[in-house]
Amino acid sequence: DQQVKQNSPSLSVQxxxxxxxxxxxxxxxxxxxxxxxxxxxxxxxxxxxISSIKDKNEDGRFxxxxxxxxxxxxxxxxxxxxxxxxxYFCAARDSSNTGKLIFGQGTTLQVKP
Amino acid sequence: DVKVTQSSRYLVKRTGxxxxxxxxxxxxxxxxxxxxxxxxxxxxxxxxxxxxxxxEKGDIPEGYSVSREKKERFSLILESASTNQTSMYLxxxxxxxxxxxxxxxxxxxxxxxxxL
Numbered sequence: 001d002q003q004v005k006q007n008s009p010s011l012s013v014q015x016x017x018x019x020x021x022x023x024x025x026x027x028x029x030x031x032x033x034x035x036x037x038x039x040x041x042x043x044x045x046x047x048x049x050i051s052s053i054k055d056k057n058e059d060g061r062f063x064x065x066x067x068x069x070x071x072x073x074x075x076x077x078x079x080x081x082x083x084x085x086x087x088y089f090c091a092a093r094d095s096s097n098t099g100k101l102i103f104g105q106g107t108t109l110q111v112k113p
Numbered sequence: 114d115v116k117v118t119q120s121s122r123y124l125v126k127r128t129g130x131x132x133x134x135x136x137x138x139x140x141x142x143x144x145x146x147x148x149x150x151x152x153x154x155x156x157x158x159x160x161x162x163x164x165x166x167x168x169e170k171g172d173i174p175e176g177y178s179v180s181r182e183k184k185e186r187f188s189l190i191l192e193s194a195s196t197n198q199t200s201m202y203l204x205x206x207x208x209x210x211x212x213x214x215x216x217x218x219x220x221x222x223x224x225x226x227x228x229l
Contacts, residue, residue: 009153034217043117043203043220044156089155099144099163099207100171101218103156 006104023090030092117221132191136204145187
């Protein structure tokens with residue numbers, strides 16, 4: 001049973017425009033959410049995170065929004081650049097103390113020049 | 114900079130072989146994880162360890178075992194490799210929660226395993 005879902009396998013955006021990647025979750029006990037970025041033949045790298053007590057976190061061109069009532073989070077990239085082309089995974093941490101993360105299926109973003 | 118290294122980038126094995134995947138981290142992290150990544154399925158947790166000699170099953174432990182004899186090293190073992198274990202294997206580490214609000218996981222570059 002997929003507790004973290006990214007329903008769009010792929011997204012294509014023109015350079016300079018906004019990219020919006022979406023993620024839904026089912027478990028209300030998740031207390032922290034992270035986005036990772038993965039290039040081919042490399043491991044995922046941490047991008048941005050948000051605590052469940054906040055609804056927005058911004059870091060440069062990247063902003064994550066959390067809507068707890070809808071159990072939905074989104075990653076906005078503005079402006080999008082060709083170097084942003086990668087697979088993006090959202091992840092959720094449960095409130096246990098193990099550090100376990102549950103990942104979504106990933107969304108492949110292509111930013112066209 | 115945190116560094117997580119994996120013993121091989123690419124590995125080809127035959128069905129029935131015993132396979133060892135090694136992972137080493139240099140940041141004295143307490144937690145270590147093994148995932149596999151498959152298209153359309155994302156990253157799925159196989160096993161994790163929060164201390165030396167401690168291990169916990171993840172979501173898909175069947176057909177795998179792990180070993181953590183030293184804090185910096187976490188090994189994934191395929192006792193008898195099968196074709197459905199062909200995948201990208203990713204190792205990660207993270208510090209313990211302690212007083213931190215979160216504990217980001219740092220990933221290695223991955224091992225692409227093909228079982229023929």
